[in-house]
Amino acid sequence: MRSWAAFLALLPVALATRPFLNEPDTGIEEVLGDTPEGTLPDLENIVGLPDFDWAARRYLNASSYTYYRLGAAGEWSYRNNLEAYGRFRFRPRTMVDIRGIESRLSTSILGYNFSVPFYISPCARAGLAHPDAEVNFMKAANEEGILYIPSLYATLSMEEIAAAKPEDGSQVHFQQLYLDSNDTATQELFSRAEKLDAKAIVFTIDSAADGNRQRGNRYSPPSEETEYVLSDWEYYAKIREMTKLPIILKGIQTVEDVRLAVQHEVPAVILSNHGGRQLDSAPSPLEIALEVYEEDPELFEQIEIYADGGVRYGADVLKLLALGVRAVGVGRPFMFANAYGVEGVRHAIQLLKHELAIDAGNLGLPDLKKIDASYVKWNSNGWYT
């Protein structure tokens, strides 16, 4: 009895000290640990997306690295975004001919074809990692046939980024925007995006107030004037009349809001907690997708649903697709990869494409479009611990 009491008394301590590794230990320190601070290891030594975080942490100055890396408050959502995938299990099928899976990874996003169902999420300030900033994303996305969504708060202007597209008009991009109650400014942003031939607007709605970003505030204190931004359904009805472009909503976090998006004829939504940067304890995209799947799975047929947050492996992409998500965004890994310039971003895309193909093969999937929830497993209250 006494030993049980001692065990129970120590349990909270053990849980509180559970170590969190920003990247899982796959031996990078042993092989690249003597890379001098301020330099990058050779790109060919980067074997997975988490390696880019490790490399950028040594290469970038502390404030730039921190801007990319930070999460809100105690960063529970940041960690949970990464860890949630590990609590989901696959149900791999065997005795299936999966040869040729590499040629069956493509998908369409809002009717436009792409080589794979993952894209580069909108992230501000790519110039902190490389002088060519967002141009590297646009070029690498084009070379690899994937979607890039530039951020309104990019280092470069929308015009400078769009100028990196090929002149033949073959590359499709969407434009992310933050909007407020200044209709004149909103109209001007829509007109600029239309002129640059963006095929959709991605309106971010998970940032109605400033994020509580303590890690980042050490380097750049938050502005004294907190802004509270208007976004409601009446506002959505108004702005959709102000542009001919479809307006996707980014930052949906509950099944109720997906239902409302369907009712308001939104063309697509992105399940996202902004990479854990806005509201700590907001759910991971996998948890949101699971809520939608369990409570109203038809929603995945009624509206295109994309998701982003914590995706680092091909297997993570597959788990979201299995629940019905159509395309998956990746943020920080591409920001860190951009320290190497366009080659780094291309290498990151190629690594994730390859992982997607081999993981799908080992899952027994002959065609990515055939994935469904029978390929994954979770326990009755959602999670394996």
Ligand SMILES: Cc1cc2nc3c(=O)[nH]c(=O)nc-3n(C[C@H](O)[C@H](O)[C@H](O)COP(=O)(O)O)c2cc1C
């Ligand atoms: C450095 C950084 C800047 C970001 N800037 C924006 C932004 O300007 N607009 C936006 O909608 N989301 C922004 N995000 C959120 C991303 O679009 C995306 O939701 C998130 O990065 C996904 O999580 P991941 O980084 O774990 O992949 C930013 C994320 C990061 C890391």
